[in-house]
Amino acid sequence: MSKNADLHARRLAATPRGVGVLGDFFAERAENSLLWDAEGRRFIDFAAGIAVLNTGHRHPKVTAAVKAQLDAFSHTCYQVVPYEGYVRLAEKLNEIVPIDGPKKTAFFTTGAEAVENAVKVARAATGRSGIIAFSGAFHGRTLMGMALTGKVNPYKINFGPMPADVFHAPFPVHGVSVADSLKYVQHLFKADVDPKRVAAIIIEPVQGEGGFYVVPAELMAGLRKICDEHGILLIADEIQTGFARTGKTFAMEHHAVKADLVTMAKSLAGGFPLSALTGRAELMDAAAPGGLGGTYAGSPLAVAAALAVLEVIEEEQLNARAERLGAALKERLNSLKSAVPQIADVRGLGFMVAVEFNKPGSHEPDADFAKKVQTEAMKRGLILLTCGVYSNVIRFLAPLTIEDAVFAEALDILDAALKA
Structure with missing residues (x-):
């Protein structure tokens, strides 16, 4: 039996099927954009x-920062x-996160925790309980995260009932217009929840799990207007979009309006568990002392990594590089x-960037083709x-x-997998 096969058999015996795993091989080491199996x-x-490794596997600057912190x-x-790194990272995020006025930052461990705490802060600050999210959204696997998430399979199956006072509006895709989405929010106020009971509207500037759909500027501006009219807070979930992925440090920088609260995680700490x-x-001061936090929230090792990540983004001009790489990828996909x-x-x-597949000549989604492309690409590395x-x-x-x-090599593999 091969080493991968042996580990695969052990995994099946020792871990639950609910933790879904894509590959049947096991990581041995990694460097930047490359990974080697067992x-x-x-x-x-x-x-x-x-989306955790915008700065790559084991970036030298990140690794050095974590080693130095580990020695302390x-x-x-x-x-x-408390320790200075936490305060210094909070100060840095307060400088760069696109929110108007004085800001404060708290740290947690996972993206779901950041979302949960955004809801807690919104409720504490407004004295309201209702939260509006969107179809296709993904906000985590905790109970509140699941409730906010707009996709049933696999995230909600057999886990109900969901927490109350969560409402969903349709995201403008698959025949739904921006006007439809905004009209439905107003419909919620008539049919389901008094706007005076709504604490926040939460939205990803680019839907992640939902399919990489970019929020139209008109929708974000319309939501900001609704929030201002009714005293509702706007939460931008930047967990997958943050830290140079979209060509800006934060995806909300693509919009003329700003959020009141921003959640972050994934690439914030270059592979170490940290959210903000x-x-x-x-x-942020609405919650009473002790209401926010967690045993591992703001881990010193992860904080040190995050401070290094922010330096790498600036020094290596990763926002501009994201634009160049994304343009090249889209050009290749469109040519196919x-x-x-x-x-x-595309x-x-x-x-x-994402590519969507439908059955030729129709609007019918083709999940089988997407899976085949994924499988073929994996075979080719x-x-x-x-x-x-x-x-x-x-x-x-x-x-x-x-x-x-390596990027050029990857595009050639993708090309071959799509044609195969």
Whole structure:
């Protein structure tokens, strides 16, 4: 039995099926955009831990920062004995997160925790309970995260009932217009919840799991207007879009309006578990002392990594690089439309790009084709992820630091997989 096969058998015996796993091989080591499995096979990583590695596997600057912190101390629990790194990172995010006025930041461990705490802060600050989210959204696997998430399979199956006072409006895609979405929010106020009971509207500037659909400027501006009219807070979930992925440090920078609260995680700390919630100072101070936090929230090691990540983004001009890489990827995909009639759409901001597949000559989603492309690419050494409510979309999340030669190699593999 091969080493991968042996590990696969052990995994099936030791871990639950609910933790779904894409590959049947196991990581041994990784460097920037490359990963090697337990048997030495090389892969180009276009998944990047689901958008966690914008600065690549083991960036030297990130690794050095974590090693230095480990030599000092690894954990105190910030709520027991605080440390400067936490404060310094909060100060840095307060400078760069696109929110008007004075800001404050709290740290957590996972993206779902950031979302949960955004809801807590919104409710504490407004004295209201209702939250509006969108179809196709993904906000986490905790109970509140699941409730906010607008996709049933696999995230909600057998896990109900969901927390109350969560409402969904249709996202403007698949025949739904921006006007339809905004009209439906107003319909919720008539049919389901008094706007005076709504604490916040939460939205991803680019839907992640939902299919990499970019929020139209008119929708974001319309939501900001509704929020201002009714005293509702606007929460931007930047967990997947943040830290240069879309060609801006934050995707909300593509919009003329700003959010009141912003959630962050994934690429914030270059592979170390860290999330953040930044918001207007008066909102963030609404929770009583002890109401926010967590034993591992703001891990010193992850904080050190995050400070290094922010330096790498600036020093290596990763926003501009995301634009260049994304443009090249979209150009290649669009050039394949005549040879691959299943390609229905190529979209995205910066290097947050996706290709959607429908059955040729129709609007019927083709999840089988997306899966076949993913499988064929994997055989050829390229790791890809699918997404979308109908699972008919492939998303591309390669490190922004990917070497030009490796990127070119990946495009050739993708080309061959699509044609195969």
